[in-house]
Amino acid sequence: MNQNISAQKYWKINLKYLSILLFIWFISSFGLGVFFVDALNNFNIGGFPLGFWFAQQGSIYIFVVLIFTYVFLMNRLDKRFGFED
Amino acid sequence: MSVQVWTYIIVGITFALYIGIAIWSKAGSTKDFYVAGGGVSPLANGMATAADWMSAASFISMAGIISFTGYDGSVYLMGWTGGYVLLALLLAPYLRKFGKFTVPDFIGDRYYSDTARIVAVVCALLVSFTYVAGQMRGVGVVFSRFLEVDINTGVIIGMIIVLFYAVLGGMKGITYTQVAQYCVLIFAFMVPAIFISIQMTGNPIPQLGMGDTLNDGSGVYLLEKLNGLSTELGFNEYTEGSKDMIDILAITLALMVGTAGLPHVIVRFFTVKKVKDARKSAGLALLLIAILYTTAPAVAVFARVNLIETVSDKSYDGMPEWFKNWEKTGLLKFEDKNLDGKVQYVADPKINELNVDRDIMVLANPEIANLPAWVIALVAAGCLAAALSTAAGLLLVISASVSHDLIKKIFAPTISEKGELLAARLSAVLAVCVAGYFGINPPGFVAAVVALAFGLAAASLFPAIILGIFYKRMNKEGAVSGMVVGILLMLFYMAKFKLGWLGEIPPASEWWFGISPEGFGSVAMVVNFIVSLTVCRFTAAPPQEVQEIVENIRIPSGVNTPSVNH
Numbered sequence: 067m068n069q070n071i072s073a074q075k076y077w078k079i080n081l082k083y084l085s086i087l088l089f090i091w092f093i094s095s096f097g098l099g100v101f102f103v104d105a106l107n108n109f110n111i112g113g114f115p116l117g118f119w120f121a122q123q124g125s126i127y128i129f130v131v132l133i134f135t136y137v138f139l140m141n142r143l144d145k146r147f148g149f150e151d
Numbered sequence: 152m153s154v155q156v157w158t159y160i161i162v163g164i165t166f167a168l169y170i171g172i173a174i175w176s177k178a179g180s181t182k183d184f185y186v187a188g189g190g191v192s193p194l195a196n197g198m199a200t201a202a203d204w205m206s207a208a209s210f211i212s213m214a215g216i217i218s219f220t221g222y223d224g225s226v227y228l229m230g231w232t233g234g235y236v237l238l239a240l241l242l243a244p245y246l247r248k249f250g251k252f253t254v255p256d257f258i259g260d261r262y263y264s265d266t267a268r269i270v271a272v273v274c275a276l277l278v279s280f281t282y283v284a285g286q287m288r289g290v291g292v293v294f295s296r297f298l299e300v301d302i303n304t305g306v307i308i309g310m311i312i313v314l315f316y317a318v319l320g321g322m323k324g325i326t327y328t329q330v331a332q333y334c335v336l337i338f339a340f341m342v343p344a345i346f347i348s349i350q351m352t353g354n355p356i357p358q359l360g361m362g363d364t365l366n367d368g369s370g371v372y373l374l375e376k377l378n379g380l381s382t383e384l385g386f387n388e389y390t391e392g393s394k395d396m397i398d399i400l401a402i403t404l405a406l407m408v409g410t411a412g413l414p415h416v417i418v419r420f421f422t423v424k425k426v427k428d429a430r431k432s433a434g435l436a437l438l439l440i441a442i443l444y445t446t447a448p449a450v451a452v453f454a455r456v457n458l459i460e461t462v463s464d465k466s467y468d469g470m471p472e473w474f475k476n477w478e479k480t481g482l483l484k485f486e487d488k489n490l491d492g493k494v495q496y497v498a499d500p501k502i503n504e505l506n507v508d509r510d511i512m513v514l515a516n517p518e519i520a521n522l523p524a525w526v527i528a529l530v531a532a533g534c535l536a537a538a539l540s541t542a543a544g545l546l547l548v549i550s551a552s553v554s555h556d557l558i559k560k561i562f563a564p565t566i567s568e569k570g571e572l573l574a575a576r577l578s579a580v581l582a583v584c585v586a587g588y589f590g591i592n593p594p595g596f597v598a599a600v601v602a603l604a605f606g607l608a609a610a611s612l613f614p615a616i617i618l619g620i621f622y623k624r625m626n627k628e629g630a631v632s633g634m635v636v637g638i639l640l641m642l643f644y645m646a647k648f649k650l651g652w653l654g655e656i657p658p659a660s661e662w663w664f665g666i667s668p669e670g671f672g673s674v675a676m677v678v679n680f681i682v683s684l685t686v687c688r689f690t691a692a693p694p695q696e697v698q699e700i701v702e703n704i705r706i707p708s709g710v711n712t713p714s715v716n717h
Contacts, residue, residue, distance in 0.1 A: 077705050084240055091236045095229045095407075100399050103222075107390065113362040113372030118390040121225035122217075122448040123358060126232045126441050133239045133434035140244075140430060144707055151248075151425045151707040 076147045083139050087132050094120070094128040157528035158297045165335050165532050166312060169539070172331060173316030173324045181568055184321030184575050185252040185551050191326055191422040197435025199329035200419045202336065204231075204410075204436070205443060206282075206541035207289030210336060210534050215509035217451035218458075221381075221389035224451065226399055230406025230605075232437060232444050237411040239433035243420040245620045247429035248704045252421060253548070254414045254612060255556040261619040262627040263697050265561055270634050272556045274611040275414040277638070279545045279552075280585070281604045282415075286542040287590025290535060296480055296514065297531040306590040309539060314583045317543045317550075318576050325543045326422060332536035337442060339533020343517040343526050344446050347453045350520060357449035377452055380459050385498035389455070401670030409605025409672055412613035415544040418551070426707035454512045457519045462494045462505060470494070473518035482508035542586065550579035603645050606672025610637035614679040623701045629687030637679030644671045 098106060099121035106117030114123075144150045178184040191199070209231070217224030249257055254275055259268025287306050294305025316324040341357075348360035352373055365371050378388045387393050410416065419436075420429045461471065467485065477483035484506040485494060496505040514534065517527045554575035559566055566574070611634045618625040618633075646652040648661075649668040659667070666674060692698075703709065 073702065073706050080705075087240060088236070091233065095233050095403065096400060099225060099229055100396060100403065103392070111362070112359075113364065113374045115374075115390050118222055118225075118374075119362070121222060122228050123445055125229050126445055129232050129236050130434070130438050130441050132236050133430075133437055136240055137430045137434050141427060144427065147706075149706045149708040151427065151709075 072147055073149075076143065076149060079143060080140070083136065083143075087136055091129065091132055095125045099125050152524060154524045154527045155297065155299065157525045158531050161525070161528045161532045162298070162535060165331075165536065168331055169312065169316060169328045172327045173320045176320045176323045176327045178319070178321040178323045178572070181252075181555070181571050181575065183323045184572055185547075185555060186418070186421045187321075187323040187326045189250075189422060190424055193423060193428045193432035194435055195326065195330050196419060196423050196428070196432040197439055198333040199326045199422075200416065200432065200436035201439040202329040202333035202536070202540035203419060203544035204416055204440060204541070205336065205537050207286055207534060207538040209443065209447075210340065210537035211289065211510050211513050214447040214450040214454065215512035217448055218455045218512045219507075219509050220393075221387065222392040223394050223399070224448070225392075226402040226406065228444055228448060230403045231410055232441060233403070234407040234410025235433060235437040235440070237407060238416065238420075239430055239437070241620070242411055242417060242616060243429040243433045244426045244707065245704045246417060246616070247420050247423060248426050248707060249700075250421070252418075252555055253551050254417055254616070255552060256560075257619065258612075258615055258630070259556070259560065261697065261700065262615075262625075262630045263694065264627040264631065267615075267627050267631050267634075268556060268560060270631055271612065271615070272552050274607065274634060274638055275548060275552050278604045278608045278612075279414060279548045280589075281607070282413075283542055283545040283549070283582075283586045284589035286538045286545070287586050289538040290542070291590055292510070293514075293531050293534045293538070296476075297528070303591045306587055309535070309542070309590075310583050310587040313539055313543050313546065314580065317546050317583065318579045321575065321579075322418075322422060322547055325540075325547055328543070329540045332540040333439065335536040336533040336540075337439070339529045339536070340443050340450075341446060342529060343520070343522055344450050344453070346522050346526065347457075347516065347520045348449065351453055351456070357446045357453075361449035361452050373452060373456065377456050380456065380463075384459070384463065384496065389452070395665055397665050398667050398670050401664075401666045401673045403670075405609050405670050405672030405676070406605050408609040408613050408676055409607075412608035412611070412616070413605070414552075414608075414612065415541075415548045417616075418548060419544075450513065450516065454516045454519065457516070458507065458512075459496065461519060463496045464493055466493050468492065471518075473515055476518075477511055477515055480511075482511045546579055546582045546586065549582040550575050553578040553582075603641075603649065603668060603672075606641050606645070606669065606675065607638060609672035610641040610675030610679055614676055614683060618680075618683055620701070620704065623698050624687065624692055625683065626687050626690055626693045628690040629683040629685075632686045633679040633683030636682045637675050640678055641672060641675040644668055644675070 103117035103121060107115035109116040111119060182188055213227050246257060251257060255268050255271035258271040287309060290309035291302040291305040294300050295302040316328050344357040345355055348357040349355050351366055352360040352363040353366045354360035354363045363373060365373055374390060378390060381389050423429050423432055486504050488504050494505055495502055497503050514530060517530055554571055558574050559571050615630045615634050645668055
């Protein structure tokens, strides 16, 4: 039963990580790259209008960082609960 | 040396390499054949996934589409990369823990039902076949342009190569050839991009060059210049969109979710050793894909500026050699409407005299920029690598669906290991022949349908898998009705608004919610979720043992799920 309780705790923390990371995923693509693109295009970084940069470059970099963040968090969590395979 | 000689040399070397790998990695068991023995390292799997994923469409068409649509092309960039976040966070680790061979395996066991299994097989086959025909066609186009063989001969050569390593090595052969193909294709994509970036902006990193100032000392930013050129010729500003926001959102979401639901991508995560490796290799795959996907928009900008500067208002007789070469293929068309001997390239279709097929932008780019012959040959080899690696991955899904999901699990459960391996090989042969047939005689709707394969995957498999993992109470009645309604709705919308099978294609103003067929997968997915959850509410909960499977796949440790007897 003990195993069962810690499995549920583990799953809850996993779901918390997922919702935070997916929120960032949503904001960086649909938010910055689509919803707010016109507003952001008033700003420039180098020769890029900012919204355009997020849509064609920035969002992709953020996606990569998100996955590796998840890998890091879950490896730590697996260790904490002794759930490594 | 001429481009053609170089192409023969480089393509020859890469093909010899693929065949060599195939012989070295022959499959000995069904586990080898379906999941490469389950012992692929995260990096190798990341590379193989990247090659599997990046098809002729990513390699050739994507930069071309962006080149002609500017900001609107972002849907492909975000859609085809953002899906990996869903894959890594919501699917890959759990499916790896589940530890079977195919997507219908998961759906059939999780929903304790052969009906669910068969529906999943039909969805997987539908998605994979529409996708694979386009790949074989891509192989044919490259052969005919660069090696000057007949387009059909090109398709047949491609078929023989794929047949060789897919049939002999199964997933094991495919995985290691895909690793080699990734290296070939990324090198082939980056070399010309870097060359051109230096030429135009002096910056060797294309991702930065795209936003840098021009090399001519004027201090003008490249994108600023392109916006200027575009508006001058009557096109939209390159960095501004022209599509409705709702459609941009729907297409991006459909592509993301579709990516995460494509069987040939999901199945790659069955090949690694541990759950931990599945997460890591999804990250590596996206990193390796991102190298190409962040370069593609830069290539699009370079190609667009180069094209406009080379052709716009210049005399037709003075056009460079590549212009004439591509005219021969019919992918570039010039018609001197006002008979002034010059090329007018403008937005207004009434006075525009030049039609450029978007697919030639990447292939012609090195020629337009006057790069050496070996670079052009390299691009041809890269394109073949992209098309062949994706075709092989899809063929494996098709053959596993037939030999494992249908023959072994439903029609002949007593078949021996050897018999199943033979059946797998034979179905791979059959699948290659069907794919080749479609490559040679493409039904008119193939090009249109490839983009919609994502919609089909989003509407059918994705919700069933997600609910299977995250909602323990989900039962077979809900999942089956959701998949059936989702895929039928998507097929109906495609038939009505894209293929014209139900009478004349209605104008865009009649699209439901203003959403194009490419984006409709998002709507069909939502409908699938709603139907699944509603039906599930009014039917019995799944058996205890199935709920235990769900508990089990949620944590990485422990033995693989015991199989359910039914």
